[in-house]
Amino acid sequence: MKKIAFITSGGDAPGMNAAIRSIVKTCLFHNCEPYGFYNGFQGMVENEFRRFNYKDVNNIIFQGGTILSSSRSDDFRTFEGREKAYNNLKAIGIEGLIVIGGDGSFKGASVFSDEFNIPVVGVPGTIDNDIFGTDYSIGFDTALNTVVENVDKLRDTANSHHRMFFVEVMGRHSGYIALHAAIASGAEMVLIPEREVELEAFANSLCRMNKGERGSIFIVAEGDELGGVEELTNKLAPYLKAFDVRTTVLGHIQRGGRPSAFDRILATRLGSASVESLINKENKLMVGFSNNTLSKVKLEDAVGRKHKIAREDMEILEKLLTLSY
Template sequence: MTKIKNIGVLTSGGDSPGMNAAIRAVVRASLYYNIKVTGITRGYEGLIQADFTPMDGKSVGNIIQRGGTILKTARCDAFRTKEGRALAHKNLVESDIDALVVIGGDGTFTGADIFCKEYDFPIIGLPGTIDNDLVGTDFTIGYDTAINTVVHAVDKIRDTAESHDRLFIVEVMGRDSGLIALRSGIGVGAEAILIPEAQVGSEELVHRLETGRKDKASKIIIVAEGDEAGGAYVVGETLKEKFPNADIRISVLGHIQRGGKPSCMDRVLASRLGVAAVEALIAGKTDVMAGQVNKEIVFTPFSQTIKHIDAHDITPTWLKLVEILSM
């Protein structure tokens, strides 16, 4: 086993609350084990541009509570090419960086998996995405904060909805996964939740609203942006045709869900996984994501984590719960 002497850390893809806590944990764990650590700015783009900065304990001071990522993040088409990855590898070797911790989602891990296999380069991934759509961890870094952001926002919307007897259609993030919509929808007491994994068509939605309690002062419908119904505006147009006298409003929460201070749960999860990633590299692990399942640290091959699963926590039990509580 080759001794790890310098670990590079980067964040890639969409930012998520808790990424800074993960960076902090990787840096401090590396220093604890007398390993140098190098920050890589703007993800894989930084690898190709050799945008490297040595980090120490002071580099990550006072960041655990900050949203976003101090290392920045960017999409990188060049890393999808063999030429781009070859340049990235050359830069790593010339800078004496002999292992990586990459923090991101499925796109990040797809690139890491290819790079590992091409160059036999040690890489551990940390699940940093608000969507919670990776196999190998109960929760991803940023998911808890994101759903609480939705809950806080919709609670405020509910106040206005009740004051004016309105029906609000709230669109949340989740292009490929409805987990944000599902949990936040239950948390805010939504009358209906539309997600990609469960086909709730316009007819069924209209039926629920027609057969629901007529004396409700407000109604909230949560729509995942990737739902096949077409998003909040399409759903809104359908409902306006069916209920022309209803006061229907639409609110798209958008990128507000990605920002903000991470919750305690996300800070602790990121910290624990960051340390686990460094210890895994020391132990010779590579080409895997560190996750937490049933409160235990587990390692899952990148090739398995990046396969979206249709029913990750989307079970008939959850959907029945939504139906029962919407009465």
């Protein structure tokens, strides 16, 4: 394989630039030409690319976001758009494609590979950590540390004024950030999409835990069935009249910032493995990291299955709850 294209797609995640750096350097090590396309699949449709060299990835390993930019492409959802993208790749002799992103990006890559018989390898890059086939996705560790750092600061105010703080974190369909942030920050409780909670029982638990005598932190994944923090606290208002309640939505600060050392190393290993998978004529797979070693899973499994919350993580949080005060 002499020419490999790569894109970042979907939501940005800290560590994507480290993956780009690794892909470029591994390609050059194997005498393969690396071509980066800008703005995800849309850049393939519009033929926005450049051939990368060593100088292009100098000093990017510590940068957040993605130097390739990212977008969601309506054009690529159509056969005509994908055909245009393929013709653009074919015109410069691209023989394989690496897609850094989440399951939505992998769906598009899988269809593209089937339609035009081009080898594709996925690299999991999403702060949600919800992709099957890998214990960790690029960006999760950094986002988690960002959340914990901010929750620690909120804890100071919560304790000083004996307030209840409901903190909303990202996770529309996955509670990984919320659950792990709750464990790491010592939160009193967590609400996640994977676990159903009855409103009145939850409200009674809050009152029993707090009694207005101490500060409390409750982490809420944005996709929880009871709603985000604004909707949730409105529903809880009749039960919490005696408490000083505050809400905070951390929002997109969770996506930003310099990647952690863990994310840099993870991205470097996965980026290199993706290039060598294509060189070894492998196709329609995702490189991941499971049980402390590199792993590979079929792209259709990465798309069709979900990375489930570990039961032991839920159990450890329940054991550490303050049941009364």
